[in-house]
Amino acid sequence: MISRREFLDYSARLALMLGLGTSAVPRISEALELLSSEAPPVLWLQGQSCSGCSVSFMNTDAPGPAAMLLRYLSLKFHSTLSTATGDVGMDIVHSTIERGGFYLVVEGAMPVGMPEACKMGHEPMTDLVARAAARAKAVVSVGTCAAYGGIPSAQNNPTGAMGVPEHLKRLNISTTMVRIPGCPAHPDWTVGTLVHIIKFGMPELDNELRPKLFYSKLIHERCHRFADYERENFAKQFSDDGCLFKLGCVGTNTYADCTLRFWNSRTNSCIPSGGPCIGCASEQFASKASFPFYRKTESANKKEDNRS
Amino acid sequence: MAKTVIIDPISRIEGHLAVRVEIESKAVKNAYCSGEMFRGFEVILKGRDPLDAQQITQRICGVCPVSHGIASVLAQDMAYRASVPSNGKLARNLILGANYIQSHLTHFYHLSALDFIDIQAITGYLGKDPALNELKDWVKVQISSGQVYPGAPFLPRYLGGYVKSSDLNITAIKHYLEAFDFRSMAQRAGAIFCGKLPHAASLVPGGVTEKIDSQKILAYRTLMQQIRTFIVQAYLPDVMAVAASFPEYFRMGKGCGNFLAFGVFREPSGSQNTFFPSGTLVDGRLTPFNPDFIREYTQYSLFSSPTGLEPSKGESQPDPKKQGAYSWIKAPRYNGQVMEVGPLARILVSLADGKNQTIVREINNFLKDTGQKPENMVSVMGRHAARAIECKLVADQCLEWVEQLIPGRSAFTDFEIPESTEGIGLTEAPRGALGHWLQIRDKKISRYQCVVPTTWNCSPRDDQGVPGPVEQALVGTPVSDDRNPLEATRVVRSFDPCIACAVH
Numbered sequence: 001m002i003s004r005r006e007f008l009d010y011s012a013r014l015a016l017m018l019g020l021g022t023s024a025v026p027r028i029s030e031a032l033e034l035l036s037s038e039a040p041p042v043l044w045l046q047g048q049s050c051s052g053c054s055v056s057f058m059n060t061d062a063p064g065p066a067a068m069l070l071r072y073l074s075l076k077f078h079s080t081l082s083t084a085t086g087d088v089g090m091d092i093v094h095s096t097i098e099r100g101g102f103y104l105v106v107e108g109a110m111p112v113g114m115p116e117a118c119k120m121g122h123e124p125m126t127d128l129v130a131r132a133a134a135r136a137k138a139v140v141s142v143g144t145c146a147a148y149g150g151i152p153s154a155q156n157n158p159t160g161a162m163g164v165p166e167h168l169k170r171l172n173i174s175t176t177m178v179r180i181p182g183c184p185a186h187p188d189w190t191v192g193t194l195v196h197i198i199k200f201g202m203p204e205l206d207n208e209l210r211p212k213l214f215y216s217k218l219i220h221e222r223c224h225r226f227a228d229y230e231r232e233n234f235a236k237q238f239s240d241d242g243c244l245f246k247l248g249c250v251g252t253n254t255y256a257d258c259t260l261r262f263w264n265s266r267t268n269s270c271i272p273s274g275g276p277c278i279g280c281a282s283e284q285f286a287s288k289a290s291f292p293f294y295r296k297t298e299s300a301n302k303k304e305d306n307r308s
Numbered sequence: 309m310a311k312t313v314i315i316d317p318i319s320r321i322e323g324h325l326a327v328r329v330e331i332e333s334k335a336v337k338n339a340y341c342s343g344e345m346f347r348g349f350e351v352i353l354k355g356r357d358p359l360d361a362q363q364i365t366q367r368i369c370g371v372c373p374v375s376h377g378i379a380s381v382l383a384q385d386m387a388y389r390a391s392v393p394s395n396g397k398l399a400r401n402l403i404l405g406a407n408y409i410q411s412h413l414t415h416f417y418h419l420s421a422l423d424f425i426d427i428q429a430i431t432g433y434l435g436k437d438p439a440l441n442e443l444k445d446w447v448k449v450q451i452s453s454g455q456v457y458p459g460a461p462f463l464p465r466y467l468g469g470y471v472k473s474s475d476l477n478i479t480a481i482k483h484y485l486e487a488f489d490f491r492s493m494a495q496r497a498g499a500i501f502c503g504k505l506p507h508a509a510s511l512v513p514g515g516v517t518e519k520i521d522s523q524k525i526l527a528y529r530t531l532m533q534q535i536r537t538f539i540v541q542a543y544l545p546d547v548m549a550v551a552a553s554f555p556e557y558f559r560m561g562k563g564c565g566n567f568l569a570f571g572v573f574r575e576p577s578g579s580q581n582t583f584f585p586s587g588t589l590v591d592g593r594l595t596p597f598n599p600d601f602i603r604e605y606t607q608y609s610l611f612s613s614p615t616g617l618e619p620s621k622g623e624s625q626p627d628p629k630k631q632g633a634y635s636w637i638k639a640p641r642y643n644g645q646v647m648e649v650g651p652l653a654r655i656l657v658s659l660a661d662g663k664n665q666t667i668v669r670e671i672n673n674f675l676k677d678t679g680q681k682p683e684n685m686v687s688v689m690g691r692h693a694a695r696a697i698e699c700k701l702v703a704d705q706c707l708e709w710v711e712q713l714i715p716g717r718s719a720f721t722d723f724e725i726p727e728s729t730e731g732i733g734l735t736e737a738p739r740g741a742l743g744h745w746l747q748i749r750d751k752k753i754s755r756y757q758c759v760v761p762t763t764w765n766c767s768p769r770d771d772q773g774v775p776g777p778v779e780q781a782l783v784g785t786p787v788s789d790d791r792n793p794l795e796a797t798r799v800v801r802s803f804d805p806c807i808a809c810a811v812h
Contacts, residue, residue: 022372046324047325050367050368050369050506050808051323051369051370052367052506054370054600055414058414058491059492065492066439069461070446075454075461076457077460079317079324080322080418081417082320083319083463083465084319084464085318086316091459092359092456094458096457116628117343117636118324118344118346119324119625121316121317122314151347151367152347154352155356156348156354158347158352159347168616170569183367183507237720237722237778238512238514238720239518239720240724252463263500263503263504264505267506270503271503272503273501273509273510273518274509274512274516274518275516277511289356289357289360292356293357293360293363295357
């Protein structure tokens, strides 16, 4: 087992991650101890997903994925990690649902208009998720696809895809819900929200059911290129210095803490790498063809107009 | 009488795959692969701004987003006649290479290893390693807890023959835990040049948006050296040890025996050459790859679009209730032939091509060390071996490419999007040959088609009724207990299927 000191160190890092400050450390330690002794069952189901939110979840570093699985939650079934395959796997899913009292994590959109477009164990995922949600303690929609429909529900939406809360609302399922949008969801957002729910109950949510901890401020407000915006020092082409607003950056209306938190263990993030924020954590992400990610085409058009 | 066994879902792969096998006299007689999830990326891309494509197509797959991003920017480079500076090409290779390593480590340790390694051996562990002792205590507490299915997600599993050596089991379990850190480290290395992973921010036609400086070069090199050490000291030896414990798997899961590679990791110089060469192997004969020979068949796929279309004219109209169809995956064929793609295809094409002595040497070393013949590589174990050999080659190569970056020099050249144009982006994802076909009219995407590695490998029958590579590889596989079809799942997982990719 890990030492007490290591344990408190984890707690402190987790408290920091959750933005709770050091006074919360004892409560966090208690939460983690509770998790390891009575690890609450978690059922992770994938709808129309790319598994990117699972891959991102595996990038968690404090605590790491092994610690997450052994100490903090009892992952009953996850189709990317479970040894159980086929009927055995489905039996775990069914019996977990039957027992109730678990937390349901859903990754991926729900093809409500074409239920054949996502099935597991011969059952449409739209039915399986509804059945599980009705008996879950809470439903956590991880990633923009599960939260709002994401790319599967973008314009032309061939499968009638939508987010999990919307799907459940149509079926009058009133289980507590939380959205963790992002394409993918940052591991800290997923891990931080799960731990908070399990120990402290539902974190404070905004009117879109997102934890305020992670989604209360605009990318733009905490962007390190904010001064460039103020000085109207705009990048004109990719790879330029300066604010990326005129290349299409939508950090000005996207709520998430990427510019503060950074990605992959604080290595980098979209805007620092020269990539305009494409608003992957917002409900409108990719939804309309008339609202492209980059404004390159527009500026090129203007250039041609000026020439003619 | 054949008995039908349906394995649904196949866990520890990416996505929603169901496999139906007919078992007769304790061996698979017939097999059917069903991709069970469809989103319609090609339909969604229609009418959009072409620059959206490299972002949207990355979301086809969270395991290999970079490959889709690269295929998309290559198609756009061609369509816009964009020239990519050397730094841009190198950075793309470094991002892609890091993602290969992440994918391969995850595949062997977290997806496949527990098909061979006995996780329960941990209860007999007597050493002092804290991580292993924690796992041991956890397993003990779980088993005595009276929960429904204690020990998930590591238990239960199919009953069958697992590794008997407790040393090998313990070593591999230790590496299973450590591999979490190294795969995540590979994602960090990639993110140095692409903002974040999964779903890279910096990939654009004309290069990458990331600026190259010496700190980033040093950071990448430092991470990659540590990852390489793990590959050399853990991954390759573990694959060899598992192979030595299951030599019969060098003769199982052969499949169609034809191989296709598009080539990957463009050289930073002006040439179109790639580190892993392109080519096809049919009946062991190497011929140059020609993209015009690709057709996608849909008789057994859940689409109403015409069958036999070439990708540049491809359509993807869903028909979820189509009679006789059993998969969302199309059936791509090359010159009418069933082809396997993936690390094994890349390795065998490189070996037959023989021009890259670094690759040839690495394969020959493996064959010498394991006492296997080249033809035994066409097997379950050969696929695992090819992946591990390739992983080391990619790490070595990344360490060379990173030294070739020139700090301060641009990694991007600007471009203009023509009114009407076309482009093809051919590359290789960790799972095999990947192509994006792009058509632009009025500066908007008028057609976008992706032919993806697992589309080849997990394809259903084609219009001639010929089964796909995994379906063929399953035939003849001995299954000692049809309630625990462990052998069949080992064959399927050796291909590292990704259904989100295959259907998209």
